[in-house]
Amino acid sequence: MAVHIDDALVRRLVAEQFPQWSELPVRAVMPGGWDNRTFRLGDDLLIRLPSSAAYAEQVAKEQQWLPRLAPSLPLAIPTPVTLGQPSQDYPWHWSVYCWLDGEPATSSPVADLSEFASSLGHFLAALHRIGASRGPSSGQHNLHRGGPLRIYDAETRQAIAALKGQIDDKAATVVWESALESMWQRPPVWVHGDISPGNLLVKAGHLNAVIDFGQLGVGDPACDLAIAWTFFDAERREAFRDTLCFDDSTWVRGRGWAALWKALIVASGLVVTNATEAAQAPRTFRAILADARV
Numbered sequence: 001m002a003v004h005i006d007d008a009l010v011r012r013l014v015a016e017q018f019p020q021w022s023e024l025p026v027r028a029v030m031p032g033g034w035d036n037r038t039f040r041l042g043d044d045l046l047i048r049l050p051s052s053a054a055y056a057e058q059v060a061k062e063q064q065w066l067p068r069l070a071p072s073l074p075l076a077i078p079t080p081v082t083l084g085q086p087s088q089d090y091p092w093h094w095s096v097y098c099w100l101d102g103e104p105a106t107s108s109p110v111a112d113l114s115e116f117a118s119s120l121g122h123f124l125a126a127l128h129r130i131g132a133s134r135g136p137s138s139g140q141h142n143l144h145r146g147g148p149l150r151i152y153d154a155e156t157r158q159a160i161a162a163l164k165g166q167i168d169d170k171a172a173t174v175v176w177e178s179a180l181e182s183m184w185q186r187p188p189v190w191v192h193g194d195i196s197p198g199n200l201l202v203k204a205g206h207l208n209a210v211i212d213f214g215q216l217g218v219g220d221p222a223c224d225l226a227i228a229w230t231f232f233d234a235e236r237r238e239a240f241r242d243t244l245c246f247d248d249s250t251w252v253r254g255r256g257w258a259a260l261w262k263a264l265i266v267a268s269g270l271v272v273t274n275a276t277e278a279a280q281a282p283r284t285f286r287a288i289l290a291d292a293r294v
Helices: 007-017 058-072 113-129 149-162 169-180 221-225 234-242 248-267 275-292
Strands: 026-028 036-041 045-050 080-084 094-098 189-191 200-203 206-210 217-219
Touching: 007 026, 007 036, 007 045, 045 080, 058 080, 058 094, 058 113, 113 189, 113 206, 113 221, 113 234, 149 169, 149 248, 169 248, 169 275, 189 221, 221 248, 234 275, 248 275
Parallel strands: none
Antiparallel strands: 026 036, 036 045, 045 094, 080 094, 189 217, 200 206
16 A cells, blocks of 8 residues: 655644644655655654554554663664544554654765774673563564575575676575575574664764664574674774674575675666665675685
8 A cells, every 4th residue: 555655645644643742843854765655743753653564563563662662772762752643634553653853874974983892892792781581573574684694595596596697606606505595593582674874874973873673572582683784894893793792604694685685686687776785786796705715
């Protein structure tokens, strides 16, 4: 079901359900999100609406778990204020959050990228330490982030075949098959599931907040390591790695996630994505092969 989400829709929803805020200005946050559409409400609030039914169940998950995770984390994360209800104009639940200061790392200058990498690593280490026994296991709700890589085996091989002649398909297959050789053998941990520059807010040159927990779940933390190849160079990758106590197999699976998520299926056109990710895919693939020494 396609829903046109714009400022006018948000103003109607707010007026109907939260009249105390009906006089506050509404303006879209740019660049716009993919899974959700985001709007600023006044100076202190943010509204987040799933863009399709595929992402609608993430709302309740964020409302339930983000307040429980926040006290144990060293950086700010979204704070739910209230839950919006489905209406005649909009068929799914939606959220109101506190506004978080900062600009995405895709567009805001970082003062010291090594410090940034370490800060992110410490954030993830803290997230992974939080008790996860009652958290949601990986599944369709988070596109299987934290689950076994093998669920994406057929899709990845299809992407490699589609890119034959454009990439070193044999090297790509080696990286992918190496990632498939191991699984997370420890208790599942919390995973963000979409650690990408667009979800990392920078303020005054430093990492200030981590946003967009729609892919939140519990499982294998390797999926949270993809940014090591999608955003960091070799030096910053080591700074990131030094903050996280994982064995080599987990990092090999992280390369597999990066190869799948940011390189192969994006470059091959198997998924529709934004221009930034499409442009990034070749560089990510080269970084993966160089790091794997394939």
